[in-house]
Amino acid sequence: MTDEERFAIGDLIYRNPLASEDDVRDFRMEGEAAVSFPLGRMRLENKLDPGLGQQSNFVYWCPIDFPENIAVTWEFRPLREPGLCILFFAAKGKGGEDLFDDRLTARTGVYGQYHHGDIHAYHVSYFRRKETEERGFHTCNLRKSYGFHLAAQGADPIPSVSDAVPPYRMKLVKCGPEILFAINGLTIFHWIDDGRRYGEVLGGGKIGFRQMAPLIAEYADLNVYDVTKIRDTGDDR
Structure with missing residues (x-):
């Protein structure tokens, strides 16, 4: 049994083609970014000068609170690098508040607000092409917040933009304490x-897309499914 086969994908609980402004009318932007749909796909790019550092980055949140056991799939197309992409998930206030609760400190896309602010979340970073070491050795990272805990890491199979053949099919599974990330059916980490080590297991919450400037990327066909764990019989035939 492969890692992906250990999880049963159930009912579709949310679908968004990310094809037009109407599809994201309830999404919440933190930071400043341009959202457009020139090819019927959601294109995200920074508005502010990358020279401003963290101030030029942003997070775009889906407004739905999802349960703790989900599989998230989406299509990804990198168009311009450097930069990197992140998917936040299971995001809530540290006290269990809704992510957009007015009692929480306002967030503006600056990274520290998300890992050392007043929220809890997991996040997977992929297509990491910002720093020199990231461009020279491509990995996908899973981190847990509060804190900047590197929980898991795996090789990133997506090439640089000049060699990319999109769309890349991304899959994130969060089932109880287990987290799996795959690209085009290839498991990157589980x-x-x-x-205990990084605090209690996080439950349900919101998902959000983050980009670091000056990267430009497109996203499409966002789906969220119920997921359950399949009992492992030990038979891997």
């Missing part, structure tokens, strides 16, 4: 949160 991590089990023990609920």
